[in-house]
Amino acid sequence: MLPFIAISVLLAITPAYAVWPIPRQYNVGSTPLRLSSSFSIKLSGVHNAPKDLLDAVARTTAYLRTDKLQALVPDRGASSAKAIRSAKTLNSLSLSISTNAKVRSISDEAIENIESRVEGYTLTIPADGSGAILKANSTLGLFRGLTTFGQLWYDWDGTTYSLEAPFDIVDAPAYPYRGLMLDTARNYFPVSDIKRTLDAMSWVKINTLHWHVVDSQSFPLVVPGFQELSSKGAYSASSVYTPADVKEIVQYAAARGIDVMAEIDTPGHTSIIAKAHPEHIACFEASPWAQFANEPPAGQLRLASPDTTKFTSALIKSAASLFPSKLFSTGGDELNANCYAKDAATQKDLASQGKTLEQALDTFTQATHGALKEIGKRAVVWEEMVLEHQVKLANDTLILVWISSDHVQAVAEKGFKLIHAASDFFYLDCGGGGWVGQNVLGNSWCDPFKTWQKAYSFNPVANLTAEQSALVLGGQHLLWTEQSSPHNMDPVIWPRAASSAELFWSGPGGDVGKALPRLHDVSFRFNQRGVKTIALQPLWCALRAGACDLDA
Amino acid sequence: MLPFIAISVLLAITPAYAVWPIPRQYNVGSTPLRLSSSFSIKLSGVHNAPKDLLDAVARTTAYLRTDKLQALVPDRGASSAKAIRSAKTLNSLSLSISTNAKVRSISDEAIENIESRVEGYTLTIPADGSGAILKANSTLGLFRGLTTFGQLWYDWDGTTYSLEAPFDIVDAPAYPYRGLMLDTARNYFPVSDIKRTLDAMSWVKINTLHWHVVDSQSFPLVVPGFQELSSKGAYSASSVYTPADVKEIVQYAAARGIDVMAEIDTPGHTSIIAKAHPEHIACFEASPWAQFANEPPAGQLRLASPDTTKFTSALIKSAASLFPSKLFSTGGDELNANCYAKDAATQKDLASQGKTLEQALDTFTQATHGALKEIGKRAVVWEEMVLEHQVKLANDTLILVWISSDHVQAVAEKGFKLIHAASDFFYLDCGGGGWVGQNVLGNSWCDPFKTWQKAYSFNPVANLTAEQSALVLGGQHLLWTEQSSPHNMDPVIWPRAASSAELFWSGPGGDVGKALPRLHDVSFRFNQRGVKTIALQPLWCALRAGACDLDA
Known part of the structure; x- marks a missing residue:
């Protein structure tokens, strides 16, 4: 297991981004980056990729197009428009699996004995637009990494962007x-x-x-x-x-x-x-x-x-x-x-x-x-x-x-x-x-x-x-x-x-005050995908991280 | 105002029927009655009926066709099928207004000074299939009576029926x-x-x-x-x-x-x-x-x-x-x-x-x-x-x-x-x-x-x-x-x-135990009409009035 201690430190840097659960090691920058209109997820590093992984890639790609989740800030991203327009573009995410064994399906790995499941992954997204890389020792790990990748982006005026490249993520669950x-x-x-x-x-x-x-x-x-x-x-x-x-x-x-x-x-x-x-x-x-x-x-x-x-x-x-x-x-x-x-x-x-x-x-x-x-x-x-x-x-x-x-x-x-x-x-x-x-x-x-x-x-x-x-x-x-x-x-x-x-x-050990803005993002992204979450706060609060805290 | 005392006595007789709120005087029988396939609501007793009353009649008629609410009993009405099939049919409900003044619209009466609104009505549905009669001193009263009429019926196999004719209802609100x-x-x-x-x-x-x-x-x-x-x-x-x-x-x-x-x-x-x-x-x-x-x-x-x-x-x-x-x-x-x-x-x-x-x-x-x-x-x-x-x-x-x-x-x-x-x-x-x-x-x-x-x-x-x-x-x-x-x-x-x-x-003074079966009916009828109520109990309980009471 990775140490617990990193979480709250990192959250202080990235209070509003929607990744949930927060990865065990989560290093981000402050460079704008947007997805190319021809962005694609490549499976060249996964020999004989199983059908359920191909399907997961297709779903992830679809969510990147259809989520259209605007940033939870008062102007919903308008003031970042210029930075987004001039940002470098990311053309691809490449998946690779580091195993000598036969690549199994997500489905086979998901029903593995609970103590034996391998769900970790590493995800690297450079700020310069060169390809992003997702690696894992298991197909299940790749799936978890795809899920994380799909949470890093907001929409402004049809552009899928992040303001926090580069990303350097090393992740695995604390509990199986x-x-x-x-x-x-x-x-x-x-x-x-x-x-x-x-x-x-x-x-x-x-x-x-x-x-x-x-x-x-x-x-x-x-x-x-x-x-x-x-x-x-x-x-x-x-x-x-x-x-x-x-x-x-x-x-x-x-x-x-x-x-x-x-x-x-x-x-x-x-x-x-x-x-x-x-x-x-x-x-x-x-x-x-x-x-x-x-x-x-x-x-x-x-x-x-x-x-x-x-x-x-x-x-x-x-x-x-x-x-x-x-x-x-x-x-x-x-x-x-x-x-x-x-x-x-x-x-x-x-x-x-x-x-x-x-x-x-x-x-x-x-x-x-x-x-x-x-x-x-x-x-x-x-x-x-x-x-x-x-x-x-x-x-x-x-x-x-x-x-x-x-x-x-x-x-x-x-x-x-x-x-x-x-x-x-x-x-x-x-x-x-x-x-x-x-x-x-x-x-x-x-x-x-x-x-x-x-x-x-x-x-x-x-x-x-x-x-x-x-x-x-x-x-x-x-x-x-x-x-x-x-x-x-x-x-x-x-x-x-x-x-x-x-x-x-x-x-x-997570801090509820720091978690709340990300949980709003979870909630709003769920809504975009058709799951009707309850409102956690008035929208006024959801758009202003921390402003409705007890001591704000 | 009518006396409060009648309610609990009458509820003991009619625990499961969906009328809500319970009318101030509510006398029912035990004769099956079904709506004729040509059932209609007649306005001959309302001179120059206003458009919103005509609309309310149309909505009531539509609900009678589309509610398709089955009785909340374990067999949902199957054991009453024979009684329903051989029941007398009701062909019409006739509305009449007993006022010498010009008939006003529901809309005009609804925004009347709160202390002056007239919402009472009487509703008589004979058991022999002769016409039902709804009378009021106001258009608003007729509307309330139509609402009650629409709650008296269940569906079995496409037939809209009641097992509790005749109905003799005198109603008006306790509070304006x-x-x-x-x-x-x-x-x-x-x-x-x-x-x-x-x-x-x-x-x-x-x-x-x-x-x-x-x-x-x-x-x-x-x-x-x-x-x-x-x-x-x-x-x-x-x-x-x-x-x-x-x-x-x-x-x-x-x-x-x-x-x-x-x-x-x-x-x-x-x-x-x-x-x-x-x-x-x-x-x-x-x-x-x-x-x-x-x-x-x-x-x-x-x-x-x-x-x-x-x-x-x-x-x-x-x-x-x-x-x-x-x-x-x-x-x-x-x-x-x-x-x-x-x-x-x-x-x-x-x-x-x-x-x-x-x-x-x-x-x-x-x-x-x-x-x-x-x-x-x-x-x-x-x-x-x-x-x-x-x-x-x-x-x-x-x-x-x-x-x-x-x-x-x-x-x-x-x-x-x-x-x-x-x-x-x-x-x-x-x-x-x-x-x-x-x-x-x-x-x-x-x-x-x-x-x-x-x-x-x-x-x-x-x-x-x-x-x-x-x-x-x-x-x-x-x-x-x-x-x-x-x-x-x-x-x-x-x-x-x-x-x-x-x-x-x-x-x-209402009794929550006696109200519950009717409230289930309210809830299920709302669902049939597209309002997504919360479940009050497991369906097992909803189908068995009283079986999930504290002392049952």
Whole structure:
């Protein structure tokens, strides 16, 4: 890893340019430079360039033409017009890959084992108009470098320019896992919305979509051999993700350097399975739901039943097989003991096997995780599986810390690798008010709203030893969708989720005041590309870096 | 006014039907009824029906065809298919007006003095398929009745039906003022977004757009004789509202029963005026801004200057003349005394006139309100003008209570009519995090998020005597747009703002649990009409009235 220290120093020099996340080494000058009308990206240094890299080059070239993002200054660039007109022109960016091995596709590298992904690159843009050069040891690294290159330019009167040549950038992520979680079960999101979100994720170098695809409320995933779950459990016949949809999403993601880590949450959060298989669900829609589940409807897989265990293992194996990722989450959060205490079938199973509930949960988990292992997948679980239950997990299991960032230390002490996903920093849905009915003045359980500033200021290694710190693979924002739909998807996610993208790429310690002007640029560039971000400030502030700071 | 008491009793009978706000008397049956394919709305009872009523009839007819809103039940209406098919058909709705006077247009009646508007109607829909009848004493009342009629129907397989005929509805608003405030200065909203919002407002019988059109950050309003304010103070040449735009908005609103009450906030919140007239602004962009204003940039009109007073009066007179409304707000909130204390010109003016700042504010206000009176307008001000300053206001001045609902009583004790607009109940922007820069973990000044439930549970006459209660004209939700833009406009406003619309039409005392299923219907119908509301709950809950209640 590169040292964290360079960031704030460099930001002081370049407060307004739109590169995000900020590269680990980012040296810029003050010479105007513009793109030639015949500017092109050359792949002569990449033997047999894979199709997804060619596509990425085409997209980058298109964005350079169509972004037309004006500088966020009061005159939007007018006073630089003369300097821009007389600037030297850049004719090309040349990509080259420094590997002796066969050049692989972005898509192949994106789904590589998380610890093995190579995303670094170097980007050099001279001020004299001689060719720019992007080098990497991987196709994925070239893709990250292309993304950076596409963020360096503004538009004035049809000219694509920078005022800060030369650029000398050496970059690589601080953490290998930078994710975004989307829940498509509380409310459904069409494939097109997911694809737009994948594009936006790639623009800030997020490399994992954690797809919480099903839950108690609906089962939109069409799983081969288990089609009855979606045909009876999806919100409608069209509110589903078919294997073809999944393939489309997974390929779209991978071509953009994004791995899709899917989740079938078990044994809780499974009420809807009873629509097709009532025999597998305890306390189905039991009332009052609050005694049986954290949110309605109640219903959990009968974890002590050998039949249910077999069913679940086969389901998870089939579902996981739809995704090329090495990672698959079996969930494991919010297990309700009362649901099983009141379920005669579970009590009978426990008694006949002479097992406690915890022992049964262990057996159940060995089975589902064993099924994943059979197909070469590594299990991911929510924190309760290590902190609240007596379950034996494989050493390589990844733990998602969600209840509180205060629990990170306890997970690290157990020796597991972990992903930051804490509700007190990264939940995009907090602060929108309680959604449960007949709750007169109720606010969110996780009030207040989690600002981008709060996420940005998170310390991923707080209270951890150096050895424990090495267990932190990264982190992510999360959108639980009880109160979200395609209607508010863009503004509820963006640009907030960019804050964790920078935190886990550039490393912690960034200054929110210095980050804000760049985050405005992220936001405005997203808008130019069709992603409808929320306004961070009045436009008056966005055009005047620092003028709306607390002490300005 | 009709008694409040009927509401909750009737809601118990009709929990799921989409009528919103709930009529004051709402008797329904349980007989299926469907609209004939040749269904029409007849105007034979309205002599010389005005064009805007004909247009409203056309829109209602179109919505009946295009809404295609399915019932919010798990099977979306499938199990009612047989009953729907064999239902009697309704061929017509006949409108009639019971007035001896000349029939006026909706638009004329919508801008009537607020206390004189007549919005009541009766609507009778027999179960036997004989014609439905809508009667009112005003064209505006007929329009409100048409709106109700358009909410009674669901779609199944192309058939527009109800399961609750006959309907016997007697309706009129509890309060004459039901508003929505939109700030178009912190961020700009194109005319098309305002028009879509006006449509949505009319669907829930909101009758006033309080248009906070300019502020310190930008001056988008093109005011005849003062064009330099917008040419130098708008965010861009296209981010303006020309007199033609204003006319389009005002006419669009009026045809939908909505009065546009514009605001030029004075003497604070006027920094941007200095771009064209630096001579009129004290403490222009003074730093640190927090000592001179509640948000950046600082700058206030030089209220002690006779020239500035003359300028402001003429500006307000010209701006107000663009709007047919009887009401115009001169603002008056958040006046910063330090700004004037540090302004040499103001100190000189005060000294030469031998006035205190409060005396100068009084003179200034007499001038601006006098200018409004000359053109037949009634002044509206924020609460500080009566609670914090020694300003003599005309008895008919309307007071907007915004700082806290706890201040309502004090305003009423002064004997002024008032509008509820309190930040602790009705601010749509609260709870989105602090937007001021370099504010690391800062949350909204008015945290937490104000839920629809909170607004809905508001008591408009808390702590007021009967006499004081008569001073309450109604209330509104408000959207300050530091963190809003067209991107999140729909989900941040809707369906939340419908909660105050029902509160001030149907009267207080509604039950949030019983209201929720109807509010879902509002939300889904809005979606069908192109307004992108936020999801209130997972769809699973929306399809099962009450199933996600706290105690379900």
